[in-house]
Amino acid sequence: MADLMKVTIDGITVEVAPGTSILNAARQIGGDIVPPAMCYYSKLEGSGGKCRTCIVKVSKGSEKDPRPMPKLVASCRTTVMDGMEVQNITSPEVLEARSGVVEMLLINHPLDCPVCDQAGECDLQNLGYEHGLQKTRYEFERRTFDRIDIGDKIQLHMNRCILCYRCVFTADQITNKRVHGILNRGDHSEISTYIQTAVDNDFSGNVIDVCPVGALTDKTFRFKNRVWFTKPVDAHRNCDHEKCNGQVTLWYKGADVLRVTARKDQFGEVESFICNTCRFEKKATSDWNIEQPTHIPDTSVIASNHYETFKPLPVIMENLALQKANQVELEKTSKF
Amino acid sequence: MGRKLLLEHINVPGINTLEVYRQKGGYRAVEKALKTLTPDEVVEEVKKSGLRGRGGAGFPTGMKWSFLAKPEGVARYLVCNADESEPGTFKDRYLMTYIPHALIEGMIVSSFALGANTSYIYVRGEMMPQIRILEKAIAEAKAAGFLGKNILGSGYDLELYVQSGGGAYICGEETALLESLEGKRGNPRIKPPFPAIAGLYGCPTVVNNVESIAAVVPIINDGGDEYAKVGIGRSTGTKLISASGNLVKPGVYEIELGLPVEEFIYSDEYCGGIANGKRLKATVAGGSSVPILPANLTLKYANGEPRLMSYESLAEGGFATGTMMGSGGFIAFDEDQCIVRNTWNFSRFYHHESCGQCSPCREGTGWLEKVLHRLEFGHGKMSDIDLLVDVSKKIEGNTICPLGDAAAWPVASAIRHFRDEFEWHVKEPSKSQTSNYGLANYANPIEKKEEEVKQDNS
Incomplete structure (x- = not known):
């Protein structure tokens, strides 16, 4: 070296x-x-x-x-x-x-986080929290596009797109033919397949995972649940697709698998791309071998419902009455 | 009478044909270079001449050529950037229309110097007549043995192609031009690597402006030292200026660099003064993307010395009181012109032409345009003016290619110098729709230095 x-x-x-x-x-x-x-x-x-x-x-x-x-x-x-x-x-x-760049990214963004499936695991949302302004200085109508179905499993919500080109590179490099690109120029440029039904490929679902915002969403998961109410679990299956290793994250709500995604690392990037069969069609626990709960950093809102450990405030440790009141929680922390 | 190197024979009838062009001494440079000089000697001559890129950035051409990587067994390319689309600039189109062989001759000599066996002229899509003219000229040159295999028995082969663009301003940026030439979407590439290392099809490539390439011809004919004697300081040679706006005689002029701006505007040899007996209000000295200057700073520096038409002199004073040579698109505004409207119009152009690749430019150009539209049509607020300055600062320098800067500078400079006119549009919204702000104090003699400093700080 x-x-x-x-x-x-x-x-x-x-x-x-x-x-x-x-x-x-x-x-x-x-x-x-x-x-x-x-x-x-x-x-x-x-x-x-x-x-x-x-x-x-x-x-x-x-x-x-x-x-x-x-x-x-x-x-x-x-x-x-x-x-x-x-x-x-x-x-x-x-x-x-x-913060200037974040402001630029947000001026034409619809800010529809309350109804967006990506909310809770959205890079733009995180960025907005850290660097954004409370109030927008942009006083004009935001650009809008119609929603487009890319095949029957993926929906493109172009209003939310920040034109990162990740999905274009995915379509170019992961799938074997590119039927996906950018049309037009400037702030009216848009991701498009041109012919809406054209994306038909074993790996096309990966564009959902690489999308940093909620522009490309999984139609089998749309509006099913908020991500922070679901419980992610690492799992795998023996996928017979040669390029797919079948290692995924299952997102549970109760006993149901609501969606399947590739496993993501701490920087939000997938570890390996998965095929559409694993992603869209295997939604029963019996299809999978469960490994372990997915590690979610405690800064993520996804962790807030499931994995948060009780961190007693200093005042509790000094006050007997409070310790009694929080006895159940305190026992939990000492158990781990 | 200033010296003419490029347009000397422009008025000779039939100069666009090979026959007349040769009678006037054309293709001497090809013969001299291919028969008596080595490629390195040609590069050396161009270096000695001090020729600076005529496309806008003003980077020394000889230096650019010497940076070209020369790995064994890899093709090298010369690409001529004829995607001239800067508002206010039309010199390349003029040159290609009337004296196309000057460009072809320059291309042959330059390709020889760089060792390129295939060269391209990338012409903007709207210039269909010029494409036809160039193709005809290439066919003539080929028939006369100046192109093709074994040119003039020197053993050097060159094929020259004209490629039409799609009419995008962004394809004038050299890496976007190369993408477009490869048949892809014209998005600028992220540098490094620079085209000199990995350009067209990943091979070392030089991209030069039409005028830079044409200027190689007189450099080879007369020698680099001779060329360097024309001009002033580091701005050597002659420059084509596309003069437009409220001038008595707009058009393309070849000037010796170092000509006083005042002489250029008012002398009868050049623009002949401001049309209809009006007074000069402002100028954009180098094409739409350079900072706009009020009349007093156009003619003189902040310290009262006369400003000259040269790379250094136009940039004197930095962004506070100077501008740039750019591509030589000289636009003059008389007292009736509205600076707010003009700034909005420029912004509209950059909004339309932004490629949409990187966020600050994609979103910011649209934002600038909308705020300026509001100001111009009488719906503006006082806070909009500072908003414009802030947005342009957020774009400037944070983008992949210079289009972001080009969109930000005209807005920032218009507000820097013409703030009272912007404020007038806010204070008198209905009046601003029907009348002009007028000349105000923009042509007044420049105040003393101490006051100038105070103004900068405010």
Whole structure:
């Protein structure tokens, strides 16, 4: 292996292989300094660079050429140099620009989270909470499109789309023929299959998983439930499709499997793409071998109903009366 | 009378044919380069000439050529960017229409210098007549042995193709142009890698403007040092300026760089002053994407020295009091013109032409246009003006390609210099629909330096 490169992100130094992007270097460190990414997807070649939410400041170009980069750069498409110093959350300039990008992403977004199936696991929603304004400065009508059915299992809700191009790359790289692309230009550009029934492919359902917002939704799950009322469980089956390993997450409500998705890692990216049979047709517990409850980070709203452990406030530990009142919960915490 | 290098024979009847063009000394540069010079010597001449890219950015052409990667066994390409679509710029179309062989000759010499055996001229889709003219000129040159296999017995092969675009402004951005040339959607690529490393079909590619390529001809004919004597400082040679707007004689002019702006506007050799006896209010000096300047700052720097037509002089004062050479689309506005309306019109263009790839430009250009529309038609609010400044700041510098900057700069500069006119549109909504704000103080002599500084801070 070639020499490792030393890169410092927000004061934390990490050594990474040459050719690594700043974003992936930050992901190796983890935590708050990882820039958010709406369009970059490590499993899709050529993705990234478009949404501009991952912009960072390069305050020192490299050991050899210490000049800072003149503009903020997209961390997902900028490769690290030895000795590079990057500022993400420590730079007010970056945070300012990022909140600008979030504002731009939201001005034409319908903000229909209350009726959107993606709510609760939506990257744009998370980004909006962290960087968005309480009140919009946009006082015009938002652009609207008609909903389009892409095949009988997927619905495209173009109003919510942020044009990350992930689904286009998925259709291009995962499925064997691309019948899916972008029409038009500028803020009237739209994802389209042109002929609505054209997406017919064993892997087409993956466009739902890669979509960072609620633009592409699973029609078999539409309006069935809110994600935070469902219980995710890792499971697998012996899928006979050569490219599908059958490793999925099942989303339960009571005893029913409401939907099946690919397993996602901590950055919201799927571990491996799954076929449409696993996704849309196997919705009985008997089809699957259950492994374990899916790990959900406790910052996610999905965790709020099922996995939250009781964290007693300091005042409870000091007050006997309160300890008695919370006895059941306190016993639970000591049991684990 | 300024020196003419490109348009010297423009008025000769039949100069668009090979025969007349050769009588006037055409294709001398091809003979000289292919027979007596090596490719590296041609590049060296262009470097010595100090020629700067005429498409807008002003990057030294010789330097760009020397960055071209030359791996063994990989084809290299020269692509001529004739997707001229900047509002206010029409010099390339003029050149291609009237003297197409200047471009063909430049293409042959430049391709030879870069070692490209296939070169393309990417012409904007609307320029159908020019495409026909170029194709005819290529056929003539090929019949005369200047194109094809073993040109002039030198052993050098070159095929030249004209490709029509679809008429998108964004395809004038070099990487979007290459995508379009490959037959894909014209979205700019994310750089790096730059085209000099991986351009057309992943091969090393140079993309040059029509005028830059045509300027290689006089450089080779007379030598780079001779060319460098024309012009001023680092702005060498001559430049085609597309003059439009309220001028007595709008049109394409070839100027020696370093000509005073005042002389360019008012002398009879060039634009002949402002039409209908009006007074100058503002200019856009380099095509719609450069900052607009009021009349007083157009003619003079903030310190009172005269401004010249050159890359450095137009940029003097930075964004606060300067503008840019750009592609040489010189638009003059007289006292009756409304700056708010013009800014809205430019924004409308950028909104329409944004490719929609990256978020700030896709959403922001539309936002700017809508707010400006509201201001222009008398429904604006005072807070809109600061909103425009803020939105343009959020777009600027945060996009993949320079279109975001190009959309933000005209808005930011119009508000910087013409804020009172924007405010007037808010305060007098009905009056602004029927009458003009007029010249106001935009042509007044520039105040003393101390006051200038104070104004910048406010």
